[in-house]
Amino acid sequence: MQKDVVYIDVEDDITAIIGKVKAAKEKVVALVPPKRIGVLQSAVNLRLLARAGTQSKKHVVLITNNQALISLASSALIPVAKNLQSKPELAEIPALSVDDDDDIIDGEQLPVGELAKTADTAPATGVPDSAISGLDIDDDDAKSARAKPPIAGAAVAKPKVKSGVKVPSFNTFRKKIFIFGGLGVLLIGFLIWAVWFAPRATLVIDARTTDKAINSEAAFGSDVTTSFDDATIKSLSQQEKDVATIEFDATGSKDVGEKATGQVKLSTQALSSTAVPAGTSLSTPNGLVFITSANATIPASTIGPGCFPTACAGSATVAVTAAASGTSYNGASGDLSGAGSGVSASLTGATAGGTEKIVKIVLQADVVKATEQLESQNSDEIKKKLAAKFGTSDVVIDSSFAKSGGDATPSPAIGQEVASGKAKLTRDTTYTMTAVSKSDLDTYLKSAAEKTLANKDEQRVYETGLAKATITEFKAGDRVGTATVSTTSQIGPKIDEAKIKDSVKGKRFGEIQADLQSIDGVNNADTKFWPFWVKTVPNDVNKIKIEFKLKDGS
Incomplete structure (x- = not known):
């Protein structure tokens, strides 16, 4: 059974106590008096308290070990418990025994004046119910009503216990208090997690970018340093040697x-x-x-x-x-x-x-034609083999594929008889191919893109264009080669994540959206809170995440 516990201060009067009883939300009201029971020493006040509980349909219980207060509570039919967990009960107070011999006063021995004063005085009994029947428990003057002390020699009436009074049990309450106490601890833990640890915020910023075309002629070499200002890019080469061979028809004839x-x-x-x-x-x-x-x-x-x-x-x-x-x-x-x-x-x-005797012979014209065919011979397999020698972190320059060799040698020689009519042309050939590392190319493209920025304080390079970069028109030289580097980079607003995180702490959705959309180049700003009950951005920047969605605005 649920109960309200009301602690009585020394300064509280009976009206204040009655007010607390009436204000209690539960049907059982446990009153815990101070060590100095004060206002509860009055039997009248206890009767008023019991009456107030009955009128407000509350069960009033006193929590005390004070024997005097227990006796007064018993006379007012108020249950008493030793502590909040024990079962309340009505105390049995035995009637006082009267010693007729010791307490008899012989009136003849008293002075006349004293006899006259007491001649018509009848002994008084305990405080009757009529003593409080006319009191208004809501009246402020009720605090001044105090029980009259019993007259010496009078017998205290034995309290009558009403069988209809409900005495609340704290056994069920004791069990429930542990259950609800545990639930309360869990609730407090959940609230702490929900308020201090759980909140997260993700800012999704749609930024508008602009395409910038880059076309730059650069020199490539193994002994140069990558520099956009110097128009140089460090490169590396691979070689493959092979003997190129081709058969051709001898078209000459000779009478031998x-x-x-x-x-x-x-x-x-x-x-x-x-x-x-x-x-x-x-x-x-x-x-x-x-x-x-x-x-x-x-x-x-x-x-x-x-x-x-x-x-x-x-x-x-x-x-x-x-x-x-x-x-x-x-x-x-x-x-x-x-x-x-x-x-x-x-x-x-x-x-x-x-x-x-007419025979086939090799003519000079036959050798020239075969040499041309040798030059145009498909070298795709060798080209693939060369490209495979580079790593995945390199960009192969396709147009740099080249082959070189000495003079072609026909067999048989020019003017000699070709018995089968088929001659062969061979030449030692060296194949070469050039590539650049992605890091060097990215550095070059970034520098090229930064040169296009109108204001470096407000703009930045988002994409160098490395993935789309092409290197064409490669021309080999003695030490370096030249080629044209082309790509499309993306530039947009310069957004400082640290500053944004610091500026949005503690703000709501609308404030954040207004602040971020005021930045030039930001199309839209959305804030996602987690869990669902979170409505403001946490004050901890580690709990704030920023996601950029770049859109080509050109």
Whole structure:
């Protein structure tokens, strides 16, 4: 059973005590008097207190060990308990025994005046119910009403216990107090967690960014330092050596048959000998060419019998070979031209021995064409192999792929017979490829983007554009190469998270939204509280989280 505990101060009068009883919310009101029971020493006040409890439908219980107060409470039918956990009960007060012998006063022994004063005085009994029947317990004067002390020698009436009085039990209350006490501790712990530990706030800021295009020509090299001001980016290269080979068709042809041969008579009219050198080309009327095989000397003309009046011409014979092989040179005869001024030449007999054999040979034009094909040969596999040599933290420059090598060597050589008609061209080739580290490229792009900021105090770079960066038009040099770096960076409002966290502490949703949206470049600001009962941002910055949602505002 629930009860209200009312502690009585020494200064409280009966009216104040009655007011506390009436103000109690529970049906059972436990009154705890001070050590000096004060106003409760009056039987009238106790009767007033019991009456007030009855009228307000309250069960009044006194918590005391004072025997005098217990006796007075018993006469007023107010239950008494030794403490808040013990069971209240009505005390039994035995009637006082009267010693007739000791207390009898002989009136004859008293002076006359004294007898006269007491002659008509009747002994009084205890305070009757009529003594309080006319008192108003709500009257302020009730505090002055005090019980008259019993007259000496009078018997105290034995209190009558009404069987209808309900005496409350504290056993059930004692059990409930532990249960509700435990629940109270849990409630207090929950409130402490909910107020001091649980609250969290997340600020979601939608920031508007602007795209800035970056196109910069930079020099790349392994011994340079990355610097946007110097337009240099440190790079690294990889090499792969291979023997490039390609087969090609030999388109040339050559007659390798035997050449026809014959004898030519050379003659001339001269005062001195005439020399015809080896290799002199002599032609037939139909265009066949024969070459002299040796030097020939034609002696001077002579005069002798049969040579008058004209001197006899000097003559010499020399072997000739057809200029080309083939049967077309066979059977040639007659005069030849080309022996020299004044020198006549004629075949001494028909030429013979010429044969025809046509074979494929390598031409210079064939080698040039094969070299071009070798240059354009698909190198994708080698390119992939080179790219795989770089790490995941590198950006490979695709346009830097290059190959170099010495002179191409045909087999067979130029002009040589190709038995199968297929020749082969080989060349030692070195493949190279260049890359830059992502960190160096990011540093370069960040510096490039910062150069576009109109006000560094109010703007910052949100995205350098590393993920979209391209390096094109790479041109290799002796020590460094050049290429064009292109990307799109994003710049936007400069927002200091530490300052924002400090500025929103203790604020509500509307205040935060107004403050953040006043920042240039902020589209919207939303605040999410946790748990649901939290309505203000915690004062601890460690419990405040900021999330940025960047939108391209260009």
